[in-house]
Amino acid sequence: MRVLKFGGTSISSLKCFSKVVNIIKKNYKKDQIAVVLSAPKKVTDNLFYMIEKSCQTKDIKEIFNNTKDIFFYLIKSLFDSNENYYYLNIYNFIELKFNRLLYLLNIVFNLKFCPNSINAEIVCMGEIISVKLMELYLKNKNIDVFVIDPKKIFLSKGQYLESFIDIKESERRIKKINFPKNKVILMAGFIAKNKYGELVALGRNGSDYSATALAACLKANVCEIWTDVDGIYTGDPNKIKNTKLINKLSCKEAISLSYLGAEILHKRSIFPILEFNIPCIIKNTNNSNSYGTSILNIVNDEKEIIKGITFLKDIAMISIFICYNIKTINIYNRILVAFKKSNIKIIFMMQSSSESNINIFIFQNNLSESKCIIEYEFCFEINNKLFESIHYKSDLFILSMIGSNIFKNKNIFINIVKFFNFIHKKMISILYGGYLSNAFSVVLESCNIVNDLNNMHKIFFEKKNFIEIFIIGNKNIKNCLFNLFYKKKFFFKKKHIELKICGISDAKKLLINENGINLKHWKYNLSNSKIIFDSDIIIECLKKNNFLNPVIVDCTQNKIISKKYADFLIQGFHIVTSNKQPNISSIDYYKKIRNMSIISNKKFLYNANFNTQFPIIENIKSFLNLSENKNYYFSGVLSSAISFIFERLNKGMSFYKIIVLALQSGFSLKDIYHAILGKDSAENLLIIARELGYNIEIKDIEIKPIISKKFLKKNIKKEIFNISISVDNKFKKKLQKAKIQGNVLNYVSNIKNGKFIIKIQEASPNNPLFKVKSKENIFIFYTNSHKSFPIILKSFSYKKNIYIFNILNDLLKLT
Secondary structure, three states: OEEEEEOHHHHOOHHHHHHHHHHHHHHHOOOOEEEEEOOOOOHHHHHHHHHHHHHOOOOOHHHHHHHHHHHHHHHHHHOOOOOOHHHHHHHHHHHHHHHHHHHHHHHHHHHOOOOHHHHHHHHOHHHHHHHHHHHHHHHHOOOOEEEEOHHHHOEEEEOOOOEEEOHHHHHHHHHOOOOOOOOEEEEEOOEEEOOOOOEEEOOOOHHHHHHHHHHHHHOOOEEEEEEOOOOOEOOOOOOOOOOOEOOEEEHHHHHHHHHOOOOOOOHHHHHHHHHOOOOEEEEEOOEOOOOOEEEEOOOOOOOOOEEEEEEEEEEEEEEEEEOOOOOHHHHHHHHHHHHHHOOOOEEEEEEOOOOOEEEEEEEHHHHHHHHHHHHHHOHHHHHOOOEEEEEEEEEEEEEEEEEOOHHHOHHHHHHHHHHHHHHHHHEEEEEEEOOEEEEEEEEEOOOOHHHHHHHHHHHHHHOOEEEEEEEEOOHHHHHHHHHHHHHOHHHHHHOOEEEEEEEEEOOOEEEEOOOOOOHHHHHHHHHOOOOEOOHHHHHHHHHHOOOOOEEEEEOOOOHHHHOOHHHHHHHOOEEEEOOOHHHHOOHHHHHHHHHHHHHHOOOEEOHHHOOOOOOHHHHHHHHHHHOOOOOEEEEEEOOHHHHHHHHHHOOOOOHHHHHHHHHHOOOOHHHHHHHHHOHHHHHHHHHHHHHOOOOOOHHHOEEOOOOOHHHOOOOHHHHHHHHHHHHHHHHHHHHHHHHHOOOEEEEEEEEEOOEEEEEEEEEOOOOHHHHOOOOEEEEEEEEHHHOOOOEEEEEEOOOOOOOHHHHHHHHHOOO
C-alpha cells in the first residue's frame, strides 16, 4: 500500500490536475494506492477570508463568486461536454456545497462572530469538493475508485481548528473497512471528527497530517507528499540563492526544520511516520521523475552533516534577572505552567550558566499578554524585589541550522566561527541543546534577514571562500591587479575562492554592481559612469546586499580616502591597502584604525605599503613573535630609488647621468626628489618603528637629506643641473674616503637606542649593506644577544607596481 497526497497547487488547473491523474494511473497499476487531496490553491484562504468579512458584516459576494469559479473553471476544462453525466453530477455537487456555504456565512453575518463548529465546517469544504471532483473524473476515465470518509475513520482530540488524530483508535476503525483491490482509494485531507461527532479541522498542513496518519493506520510501505517543488531544499529558494535539494532527512531533522520556521511538513505530520517507521517522500507533480526528498526514521549520511537553514521572524525575548537566593528551577517551572494555561507557545526558554537569569522566546504578537502573565504570576517576587529586573526585546529573528553531530565536525565548527564573525554585532543569544539538540540557532536583532540567510547558506553549503572587492586606484594599477586575478583563476578555482569585483573607482567616478562587474568593459563603463565617488554609496551598497566578505582595496595614496577607513571597518568592510597615509598619520589615528579593526572584527592589512616581493609587515610581526630578546635595533635601505642611485654613485657616475638613467628605468622626477630628500625612507621607517612598538610621529625621525638644504624648496625640474653639481661635489670627498677603506656609501635608515635617523653612512664588506644592489630594499633586524647574526630580508623591486602581489597575498588571508 502506498499513500499519495496531492497539495492545492497540484490540482489548481487542468494541466496540474491531468499530471496528478497520470501519476495515479502509473502508480495504481503497480500497487494499491490511497490518494489524499487538499483543496485547490487559494480556496482555503478564501474561505477563511469570507469568515473574517462576515464577522465584520462586510460584503463577500465577489470573493464568494471567485471561489466558486475556481471549481467551475476546473470542471469545464476537465470534462468534454456540459452534457456529460459526471460533469452534471459534480456541477450539482458544487452548487449544493456553495449553497450550504452561503447559509453558514449568513449565520456568521447575523451573529457577527463565527462559532468554532461552523468555522471548521466552512474551511473544510474545499477538500470535500476536491475529492468528489477527483472521484468523478477518474470514473470518467474508467478508473475504479473507493472513497473513504475521514470523519468516519479519524477520531480527533483538541480544538475545532487544530485537532490531533488518535492514531490507535483510528487504526482500529480502519481495520474494519474491507478495501476492494484494484481500486484507487480516495480521501479528503484536513478533516476529522471529535468524540461528539462534530467535524473538526486538523490545522496548518492538515492534509499532510491526514496523509501520514492514514499511512500509519494502513501500515503503508511509503507516504508520498506531492507538491510543486522537487523536495525539501537547504533553504527557502524564494529567499536564498543556489539552494540545493536535500536527498535524505531524518524525522528528527525534519521536525527541527519545521519547528524553526521551514515551510515543510508540520511536525504533527512527521510523528505518525516516525512512530510507525514509514518512509515519507516529498515529490514534484511537475517533475515526477525526480527522486525528491526522503524523510526516514534514521539516516546514515556522514557527508551531509548540515541539512538546512531556516528562520523565525517577529520574535520577542523576555529576560528575567533573578536574585541569587531564589531557586531558578521553581521559576522555570512556573513559567511553563502559566504560559501553557494561556495557550502561549514558548519557542525556547534558556537558563544562563550562572543561573541568574532566564530568557523566554515567544512570538511577538503574544508579548503584551505575556507581560501580564509574568506580572500576575510573579507579583510577589516583583513587589519584594526578588527579581533584579525584567527586560523585554522585540523585532528579533532566530536563524537556525539543522543537522546531525554539528559540533563533532571540525569544518562545521570553523564555519560557525566564520558566521559569528559576520553577525556578531547584532547577535543577542545562542540557542543550542535540549529537545532540538540537532539544531544550532542564533537570535539576532532587527536585520536584513535575506542577506543573513544568504551568507549563512554560502558559508555552510557552497563550500567556497567569497571575497567581494571594491577597488580604488588609477587605471594602470587596476589593470595590473585584474590581470593578476585572471592569471590566478585556476588557482582560485582549485582553492574554492570566488573573487567578485563589485566596485571600481579612480577616486573621482564610481562603477558599482552588487552582482559583479564585467571586467571586459570596465574602463569604458567607469569613464561613462555618472556616479561621483562617495564612500557613503559603497557603504550603502554593503547594507543593501548580502556580501559575505566585502573588502576595500585602496591602491591610492589619498589622504581623504584613508580618513574613511574607520567608517569602512565599523560598517563591515575589511581593508587591504597600499595607501601609507593611515600608517604615517598621527599616532592617534594609527591606533584608532587598529582599535576599529578589533571592535568590528574586520582585518586591516597593509603589506602592500612596501613595494616588495614579500609581505614585509608580516615578516616583522613574525620576527617580533619569535624574538625572545626584545632589545633589538634596525638598519636598512628602504627605497629602491636610493639603491638605484647609490650603486651608481659608488661606481663614480655623475648624479646627472644617474637621474637620466633613473627616468629611463621608470622612476619619475617626483620619485627621485622624494628619495633624495629622505621622504620615502622616513615614511617607511616610521611604519617599521611603529610595528616594532614605538609610538612616534614623523617629526621624531631625524632626516639628513642627500642634497643641500638650499635646494629643498626649489623646483627640481629647473634646478636639476645645479642639484647634480651639488651632489657630485658633496660625494666626491666622501667616496674617496670610503674607497680607501674598501667601503661603500649608502643612504641608511636606522633605529637604535630609541633614536630614529636617516643618513649617508659607510658600509664595510662585512656589513650586509655593502652588497645592496640597484632597486633593492634591505631590512636588517639585530638583537643584543645576536649582533653577529642579524635577520636579513631583501627584495628586488624590479617593477614599480610589484606590491600588487602583496595585495593578492593579503586578500587570500580573508579566505
